[in-house]
Every structure is written in C-alpha cells, then in structure tokens.
Amino acid sequence: MSPEPVPERTGPETIGPCIARDDHGRDDRLQVTLFYKLTGVPGSEARNLVLQARDAWLKQGYKYNSSNKEDLSGPYPWVSMRTEPDDFWMEGITGVLDRAKGEGIATLKVRSPCFLPQGKSSTATTTDSVAMEVPQADDPTTRRALAHSSRIYDALQVGSAPTQPGEGLGTVRDESGASVHHTWSTPRLSEAETVRALARAQDSLRRTGWTVRHVPTGAGVPAVVALHPGEGTVVQLAPSTSGALRVAVTAPAFDPATEDV
Structure with a gap:
C-alpha cells in the first residue's frame, strides 16, 4: 500500500x-x-x-x-x-x-x-474445550440473549417450530471466554415467505444499530449475520434446505461488576 x-x-x-x-x-x-x-x-x-x-x-x-x-x-x-x-x-x-x-x-x-x-471431531463431547452448559435463568447474559431472540421472533412474524434436538439455550465456554447461545427454528416456509421474513428482520436489526451482512447458503436464499457493535452479540438467520429458517443468537458474557443490568 x-x-x-x-x-x-x-x-x-x-x-x-x-x-x-x-x-x-x-x-x-x-x-x-x-x-x-x-x-x-x-x-x-x-x-x-x-x-x-x-x-x-x-x-x-x-x-x-x-x-x-x-x-x-x-x-x-x-x-x-x-x-x-x-x-x-x-x-x-x-x-x-x-x-x-x-x-x-x-x-x-x-x-x-x-x-x-x-x-x-464431529462427535465431540462436553468434555472437550468447547462445552455447552445450561445457563442460569437469572444470568444477565442469558436475559440479553433471550431478549434479542424475542425481538427477532417479533420481526420475522412467522412463528416458531417445536424445539428440535440440538436447539435451545446453552452456555458456550472456550479459550476466548463464555457466551450464551440460543437457537430455534421457524416452521417450514416457502422461498417467498423466507425472503420477506428475512427482509423484516434485517430492517429491524439495521434500525436498531446492528451491522448486517449476507452469507451464501445451499438453500439459495442468503443467510443474514448481524453484529451488535456495543455488545459483540452475533445474530445468525440461516435458511435451511428443509425450508425452515434457523435462528441463532450468541451473546458474550460480560463481567458482572461492569454489566449494566
């Protein structure tokens, strides 16, 4: 340069x-x-x-x-x-x-x-360096992850499907620290319904200050990845080949002494 x-x-x-x-x-x-x-x-x-x-x-x-x-x-x-x-x-x-x-x-x-x-490996167990734990309900990071997830639910306007294996709420711990990870899926949607739902979610995220990017997927419709600039929380909205839209919210844990609850 x-x-x-x-x-x-x-x-x-x-x-x-x-x-x-x-x-x-x-x-x-x-x-x-x-x-x-x-x-x-x-x-x-x-x-x-x-x-x-x-x-x-x-x-x-x-x-x-x-x-x-x-x-x-x-x-x-x-x-x-x-x-x-x-x-x-x-x-x-x-x-x-x-x-x-x-x-x-x-x-x-x-x-x-x-x-x-x-x-x-793809068959990793919870004894590995990246472990999923069930977080406490009154944990501030858990509340923050669930609040973001709820706002995504409201913005999508398509409802949610019954919880599938591997979905739900967990605390992820690795060498970089801890974060709360919440995942869920929508019912099966048509491609047009998926595009409209993603457009509503993107608009909601951008209006509230999130940085939004698109990621190609095998389902044809690009996934949406958004970063909250203040928190470092990441939201992922990924169309599935099954027709469902998969939602994941990953909120990094803050120091309880400094977090604004």
Missing part, C-alpha cells in the same frame, strides 16, 4: 458457534475474526487504502460478496470480498474521523469459515 500504513491488529477472536446443521445435530464448529486498523497515514488516505485492498484482493482472484458502487465512489468506501473455495470473508471499511475534512481510518477485517478446533 502507498503510503504504507502501520497495521494495528486485534484478534483473532471467536465470534461464537456456527448455526446448527440442517439435521439439528450438534455442531462444535467455530468462526473467528481478525481486524487490522491501518494507522500512521493521513486521514485523507483512508479511502485510497480501502480501494487498494479491494484491488489486491481482486488480483488474488477473490470474489465480491457485496459492495455499493455509490459508496466506492464516495469518501468512505467499503467492500466485502470472499475467497474461493475455502470461503474466508474480508471487508475493507473506511471509518469516519472528520466528515467536514473528508478524513477517515481504514480497517481490514477477515472472518474465517466454520471450522472444528484442533483435536475436535
């Missing part, structure tokens, strides 16, 4: 379990994210750094996930790319520092595909 920035790295950080499989079997796969904030250059260069990242990714043969042509031509472009066939996802984002002066800061983000941690 020119001018050459100083990359400040954050992560890799676990963003929570992947959504349960279509057969509702247990799934101990994880995803991780890695951030690089590009510092040490004038704020006026942030836009160019993001576009240079895009050009470099295109030369590597990576594919667009999404981008907004109007955004790319503006002072604060962003771009989302993915690798093939291993399916890593990269984002180049221009954050605003001084809108009046057109200054920003460039950030690169990489998210891994779902993977099993070293030493684990």
Whole structure:
C-alpha cells in the first residue's frame, strides 16, 4: 500500500458457534475474526487504502460478496470480498474521523469459515474445550440473549417450530471466554415467505444499530449475520434446505461488576 500504513491488529477472536446443521445435530464448529486498523497515514488516505485492498484482493482472484458502487465512489468506501473455495470473508471499511475534512481510518477485517478446533471431531463431547452448559435463568447474559431472540421472533412474524434436538439455550465456554447461545427454528416456509421474513428482520436489526451482512447458503436464499457493535452479540438467520429458517443468537458474557443490568 502507498503510503504504507502501520497495521494495528486485534484478534483473532471467536465470534461464537456456527448455526446448527440442517439435521439439528450438534455442531462444535467455530468462526473467528481478525481486524487490522491501518494507522500512521493521513486521514485523507483512508479511502485510497480501502480501494487498494479491494484491488489486491481482486488480483488474488477473490470474489465480491457485496459492495455499493455509490459508496466506492464516495469518501468512505467499503467492500466485502470472499475467497474461493475455502470461503474466508474480508471487508475493507473506511471509518469516519472528520466528515467536514473528508478524513477517515481504514480497517481490514477477515472472518474465517466454520471450522472444528484442533483435536475436535464431529462427535465431540462436553468434555472437550468447547462445552455447552445450561445457563442460569437469572444470568444477565442469558436475559440479553433471550431478549434479542424475542425481538427477532417479533420481526420475522412467522412463528416458531417445536424445539428440535440440538436447539435451545446453552452456555458456550472456550479459550476466548463464555457466551450464551440460543437457537430455534421457524416452521417450514416457502422461498417467498423466507425472503420477506428475512427482509423484516434485517430492517429491524439495521434500525436498531446492528451491522448486517449476507452469507451464501445451499438453500439459495442468503443467510443474514448481524453484529451488535456495543455488545459483540452475533445474530445468525440461516435458511435451511428443509425450508425452515434457523435462528441463532450468541451473546458474550460480560463481567458482572461492569454489566449494566
């Protein structure tokens, strides 16, 4: 890159379990994210750094996930790319520092595909490093996860199906800490019903400040992944090949001494 920035790295950080499989079997796969904030250059260069990242990714043969042509031509472009066939996802984002002066800061983000941690297998047990426990009902993180899940339920407007094996509420513990994971499914929907339900959920999430992205699925309709910028909570809405829409909310546990209950 020119001018050459100083990359400040954050992560890799676990963003929570992947959504349960279509057969509702247990799934101990994880995803991780890695951030690089590009510092040490004038704020006026942030836009160019993001576009240079895009050009470099295109030369590597990576594919667009999404981008907004109007955004790319503006002072604060962003771009989302993915690798093939291993399916890593990269984002180049221009954050605003001084809108009046057109200054920003460039950030690169990489998210891994779902993977099993070293030493684990698809038949992992609760004695492994990623364990599911039943959380306490009065736990603040549990209440937060259930509240987000309830708002997703209201936004989708399609109801819920009976709880399947592998669904429900659990506390996930791994090397990055603890989080509460709540999963459930809708009844079987037509593709048109799925698209409309996802559109309602996306609108609700965006209006309340969530960052929303799309992920290709085998079901044809892209899944929705949303991140709450303040909490780090992740919401996943994934169309299933069975026709159901699978919902997962992963809320990281906060220090009880600092959490605002």
